[in-house]
Amino acid sequence: MIQAIIVDDEESARDTLASMVKKYCPEVEISGMANSVEKAITLIKKCHPDLVFLDVKMPSGSGF
Secondary structure, three states, X not given: OEEEEEEOOOHXXXXXXXXXXXXXXXXXXEEEEEOOHHHHHHHHHHHOOOEEEEOOEEOOEEOO
16 A cells, blocks of 8 residues: 655645545555645654655745
8 A cells, every 4th residue: 555645735636636546546545634834744754655745836835
């Protein structure tokens, strides 16, 4: 199982992506979601995901 997280400042984008992953990628499990760069860093340190779906441009900073 591939562990993944979703990082996006828009709730609808996070929810849509999570639904698509669940439907089309059964081997990927969404371990968590974050709505800011700061929360993403904490989540990455906590979950150690294999994959990060990352919104590059967010109000709180760059995904890079």
